[in-house]
Amino acid sequence: MASKEAIQIPPAEVVYADEIEFLAKWDDGARPPGWALTPRAVVTFIVGSGGEKLKAGKASMEIREKFVGDRALIERCVVTLASERGLLLVGEPGTAKSMLSELLAAAISGTSSLTVQGSAGTTEDQLRYGWNYAMLMAKGPSPEALVPSPIMTGLRKGRIVRVEEVTRCLPEVQDALISILSDRRLAVPELEDEQGARVEYASPGFNIISTANLRDRGVSEMSAALKRRFNFELVHPIADMEREKNLVKAKATSALDRVEQEFKLDEAVLEAVVTAFRDLRNGRSVEGWSVEKPSTVMSTAEAVSVASSMALQSAYFPSDRDPASLIPGYLLGVVLKDDAADRGKLLAYWDGAVKRRAEEGNRLWKRLLELRNVLVETDGNITL
Ligand SMILES: Nc1ncnc2c1ncn2[C@@H]1O[C@H](COP(=O)(O)OP(=O)(O)OP(=O)(O)O)[C@@H](O)[C@H]1O
Numbered sequence: 001m002a003s004k005e006a007i008q009i010p011p012a013e014v015v016y017a018d019e020i021e022f023l024a025k026w027d028d029g030a031r032p033p034g035w036a037l038t039p040r041a042v043v044t045f046i047v048g049s050g051g052e053k054l055k056a057g058k059a060s061m062e063i064r065e066k067f068v069g070d071r072a073l074i075e076r077c078v079v080t081l082a083s084e085r086g087l088l089l090v091g092e093p094g095t096a097k098s099m100l101s102e103l104l105a106a107a108i109s110g111t112s113s114l115t116v117q118g119s120a121g122t123t124e125d126q127l128r129y130g131w132n133y134a135m136l137m138a139k140g141p142s143p144e145a146l147v148p149s150p151i152m153t154g155l156r157k158g159r160i161v162r163v164e165e166v167t168r169c170l171p172e173v174q175d176a177l178i179s180i181l182s183d184r185r186l187a188v189p190e191l192e193d194e195q196g197a198r199v200e201y202a203s204p205g206f207n208i209i210s211t212a213n214l215r216d217r218g219v220s221e222m223s224a225a226l227k228r229r230f231n232f233e234l235v236h237p238i239a240d241m242e243r244e245k246n247l248v249k250a251k252a253t254s255a256l257d258r259v260e261q262e263f264k265l266d267e268a269v270l271e272a273v274v275t276a277f278r279d280l281r282n283g284r285s286v287e288g289w290s291v292e293k294p295s296t297v298m299s300t301a302e303a304v305s306v307a308s309s310m311a312l313q314s315a316y317f318p319s320d321r322d323p324a325s326l327i328p329g330y331l332l333g334v335v336l337k338d339d340a341a342d343r344g345k346l347l348a349y350w351d352g353a354v355k356r357r358a359e360e361g362n363r364l365w366k367r368l369l370e371l372r373n374v375l376v377e378t379d380g381n382i383t384l
């Protein structure tokens with residue numbers, strides 16, 4: 001496995017290798033067959049140890065909070081994965097479904113790399129198996145010529161496999177998962193032995209985590225038969241403002257760390273960014289005033305990326321502008337992705353909540369109100 005330093009964004013099992021190793025010692029209770037950690041240790045890995053230092057023999061370690069949300073949700077996810085049903089994480093974009101599936105796979109199987117990215121172009125081969133055609137032509141179907149999919153590898157080794165954006169795959173392709181999830185086996189009719197088609201059986205520990213974005217609802221309908229083989233879990237945006245702000249700060253700080261820069265964004269500026277995201281996402285300001293929602297989802301993931309970009313811009317161009325002046329431009333960049341009319345909604349937010357806060361005497365919001373023109377003057381329709 002590559003070292004942390006050599007890759008741009010290392011997978012969870014590399015980033016948190018020390019925590020996973022520690023948690024295996026911390027809880028040596030019964031594990032579901034094929035699991036690297038106990039269910040309790042997996043949940044702790046994901047929600048953190050709440051600031052407490054856990055002890056394992058002489059070693060002690062605080063486990064960082066990785067997913068901000070409901071512990072009960074994580075417990076249900078873990079229980080599902082220990083059962084014979086797949087797990088389907090559903091939610092709005094940017095609610096950390098993919099991140100959660102990566103963390104679960106890393107903690108349970110020690111690897112999150114067995115992943116299929118679903119799209120309209122995903123074929124059944126990518127879910128089942130393919131062939132090395134040169135070998136197939138030369139020798140005919142043989143086990144050596146078979147190219148296993150991540151699902152087949154997971155099945156053989158007893159690992160968690162991730163199928164991202166499953167509802168973007170065509171329904172007939174999605175349905176390849178039905179027999180894999182219910183029979184826990186994959187037949188390879190091209191390879192025959194005395195009993196008939198060769199069958200690969202799942203080793204203990206195998207299961208599937210899929211993710212689906214609510215915005216893609218209706219792109220490809222999921223069959224009732226496949227739905228029944230998954231437990232659905234809805235992942236909500238972060239409910240608490242303070243927790244979201246802390247998360248955005250922590251994520252932006254580590255993004256800057258990776259490029260060897262220091263995160264120096266003012267706390268008030270960061271709070272204004274997160275507040276604006278939450279107001280526009282919820283259709284209601286923190287004060288309870290009504291806000292027009294743009295059609296773009298104002299996700300936490302986007303808030304992280306705006307905060308990181310602003311911090312990076314301040315780091316690379318330190319004396320050019322005050323950081324608050326960057327807010328309208330970045331917000332417009334997020335809002336103007338789906339519908340050109342969303343510019344009007346952002347302007348309405350400025351004329352509503354931003355103005356009221358400015359009138360109440362808040363300095364930063366006053367400054368933001370002065371910057372209203374940026375929203376009008378930044379030209380170009382960048383909606384696709
Ligand atoms: N509840 C949360 N806890 C921790 N991080 C979060 C949370 N919500 C959002 N994030 C941040 O958002 C980022 C993006 O999440 P991710 O890509 O996993 O979202 P997603 O739900 O899969 O989105 P999409 O539907 O667009 O694929 C995470 O890496 C993390 O930085």
Ligand SMILES: [Mg+2]
Pocket residue numbers: 097098099164211
């Ligand atoms: Mg995702």
